[in-house]
Amino acid sequence: xxxxxxxxxxxFGISAYTLRFYEKEGxxxxxxxxxxxxxYDEQAIRRINAIAHYRRTGLSLAEIKQIFTTPDxxxxxxxxxxxxxxxxxxxxxxxxxTHEFLLYKIDRHTQLLDEQLTKAVSETKYNTGAQN
Numbered sequence: 702x703x704x705x706x707x708x709x710x711x712x713f714g715i716s717a718y719t720l721r722f723y724e725k726e727g728x729x730x731x732x733x734x735x736x737x738x739x740x741y742d743e744q745a746i747r748r749i750n751a752i753a754h755y756r757r758t759g760l761s762l763a764e765i766k767q768i769f770t771t772p773d774x775x776x777x778x779x780x781x782x783x784x785x786x787x788x789x790x791x792x793x794x795x796x797x798x799t800h801e802f803l804l805y806k807i808d809r810h811t812q813l814l815d816e817q818l819t820k821a822v823s824e825t826k827y828n829t830g831a832q833n
Contacts, residue, residue, distance in 0.1 A: 703732075703740035713753045720749070728752055728766060758785040 710717045723729050724739075729748040731739045741749070748769075755765045764781060771777055 703742050706739050709741050713749055
């Protein structure tokens with residue numbers, strides 16, 4: 702089964718322009734039908750999936766190309782991917798701290814709002830009671 706560039710674009714969240722750029726740069730080879738229209742086959746789809754994952758880790762296109770052009774250099778792959786994994790783990794730790802900070806701030810502002818509402822209700826009761 703093959704897919705169109707628009708289908709691949711939607712599936713991976715990558716613009717058609719970027720997909721064509723990846724092809725131009727030699728990162729992916731995309732077969733074309735008799736009318737010259739790109740038809741992404743399983744191999745091209747797997748390659749786009751790999752590129753998308755590698756890009757999300759922060760690898761540059763040059764590094765991704767190097768991975769693809771050195772399939773037998775296991776040590777290079779291990780070193781590069783281990784370095785990226787360490788960066789991602791640090792980003793996750795940073796995000797966890799930010800997550801905890803936001804939870805704290807939401808809780809704190811909820812408490813302050815509750816205090817304001819309680820005070821407003823008390824003042825309304827007091828003012829209503831004083832007029833009677």
